[in-house]
Amino acid sequence: MAVGRFAPSPTGDLHLGNLRTALVAWLFARSAGSSFLVRMEDLDRVQASADHERSQLADLAALGLDWDGEVVRQSERFDRYEAAIAQLDAAGLTYPCSCTRREIREAASAPHGDPVPDGAYPGTCRDLTDAERRAQAASGRPLALRLRGPGTTVTVHDDLLGEVSALVDDVVLRRNDGVPAYNLAVVVDDAAQGVEQVVRADDLASSAPRQRHLAELLGLPPVAYAHVPLVLGPTGQRLAKRDGAVTLADQQRLGRTPPDVCGVLAHSLGLLAAPEPCTPAELVAAFDPARLARTPWQLTAPDLAPTCP
Ligand code: GLU
Numbered sequence: 603m604a605v606g607r608f609a610p611s612p613t614g615d616l617h618l619g620n621l622r623t624a625l626v627a628w629l630f631a632r633s634a635g636s637s638f639l640v641r642m643e644d645l646d647r648v649q650a651s652a653d654h655e656r657s658q659l660a661d662l663a664a665l666g667l668d669w670d671g672e673v674v675r676q677s678e679r680f681d682r683y684e685a686a687i688a689q690l691d692a693a694g695l696t697y698p699c700s701c702t703r704r705e706i707r708e709a710a711s712a713p714h715g716d717p718v719p720d721g722a723y724p725g726t727c728r729d730l731t732d733a734e735r736r737a738q739a740a741s742g743r744p745l746a747l748r749l750r751g752p753g754t755t756v757t758v759h760d761d762l763l764g765e766v767s768a769l770v771d772d773v774v775l776r777r778n779d780g781v782p783a784y785n786l787a788v789v790v791d792d793a794a795q796g797v798e799q800v801v802r803a804d805d806l807a808s809s810a811p812r813q814r815h816l817a818e819l820l821g822l823p824p825v826a827y828a829h830v831p832l833v834l835g836p837t838g839q840r841l842a843k844r845d846g847a848v849t850l851a852d853q854q855r856l857g858r859t860p861p862d863v864c865g866v867l868a869h870s871l872g873l874l875a876a877p878e879p880c881t882p883a884e885l886v887a888a889f890d891p892a893r894l895a896r897t898p899w900q901l902t903a904p905d906l907a908p909t910c911p
Contacts, residue, residue: 604799604826606631607639608662608669609788612654613646616661617848618901619803619833619841622867626830626894627801628667628882629873633889639795640669643788644677645781661850664860666881674795676787683782686790686820687775690749695819696775698745699727700738722771723748744778749816756811761828761891763804768811789813793822804829805840828891833870834900846906856907870899 608624610616616624631638640662644650659673690696701709701723709724728750730738738745749772757767774783788809792800800810807829814824835845842848847856853863861879868885869877872895 603634603636604631605637605639605796606799606801607641607792607795607797608667609641609643609791609802610658611643611646611649612651612658613649614654614843615849615851616658617833617841617843618853618863618867621661621665621850621863622833622870622899623801623803623830624662624667625665625864625867625882625885626828626871629885629889630799630801630828630891632882633886636798637670637796638668639671639674639797641674641791641795642676643784644675645784645787647677647781650677657851664850665864666860666883674791676782676791679787679791679794680782682790682794683776683787686786687747687782689820690775691747693819695750696747697728697730697750697772698735698738699723699748699772699774700741700743700745700778701726722769723773725772728772746774746778747776748772749775749819751812752815756815758810758814758824758827760807760810761826762831762894762896763807763829766807766810766827766829768808770812770815773812773816785809785812785816789816789820789822792825793817793820797825798823799826799828801828801830804831830894831896831898834898836901836903836906838900841901845901846903848906852906866905871895 606627608627610620628638642655706723709726751770751772754770755767756770757765760766773785775786776782810827817824833841835841847853850863861881864881865874865879866877868874868880872893873885
């Protein structure tokens with residue numbers, strides 16, 4: 603039994619890759635007789651919308667994926683994230699950072715000091731003197747809040763990928779627009795919701811070590827991970843809207859029913875010998891994580907053909 607979840611960002615319609623991840627997450631939970639939760643990761647309030655949330659939930663339901671309890675929205679949980687930040691702050695594990703993305707890029711590539719891995723924060727604001735801190739506060743630049751990370755590599759076990767290791771740097775806890783950061787919110791919510799297993803696309807695998815470290819610092823239980831290979835478009839790039847009929851509604855316009863789409867997804871995952879129509883419920887009994895495809899699924903042009911006039 604491991605409580606599972608699907609945590610989309612309601613910033614557009616779900617595409618076949620998102621639906622495939624949701625199907626796998628649902629199968630892990632339901633085949634173990636566990637609860638399955640849906641959380642809307644709508645921290646980005648510029649792009650997130652109630653309309654996208656409604657259409658995403660409608661698509662999950664149309665495909666035959668159900669969930670337990672109310673859908674939780676991150677935009678309504680800022681007090682929890684701030685409580686976690688206060689806990690890290692009280693432990694002396696935070697510091698304000700005024701760096702812009704460009705400054706971070708430049709500092710990370712400067713030809714001196716220790717090499718910094720791609721995307722990692724080079725520590726510019728980490729050890730400012732009191733006078734520098736005062737100047738930073740007086741500068742009027744928006745300040746993000748960062749974790750004093752261990753600067754070491756953390757390894758987590760992933761049920762599909764094996765061991766996943768990544769450097770845990772000084773991750774952002776609160777963005778410079780005052781919004782709690784993704785890594786913090788995910789860790790706080792998964793623990794608060796009793797989530798035990800995180801199943802999601804493998805572009806987030808490298809975030810798992812950071813999230814495990816944050817959970818440890820906050821005294822929260824570790825979750826198990828299973829990162830599912832991405833879905834690629836016909837060009838070999840990550841699937842995107844421009845690739846054609848990528849949403850359930852697009853597919854329905856091509857004459858494919860939700861069971862047709864479910865069958866194609868299940869086949870792509872190695873769960874069905876042929877892409878025959880099916881419902882998620884019909885896949886539960888035979889679901890075996892060991893059979894899951896471990897490589898990206900590349901869609902072809904006919905899978906995504908535009909509607910004929
Ligand atoms: N909200 C993220 C996304 O839509 C997923 C985060 C997670 O599952 O931890 O890509």
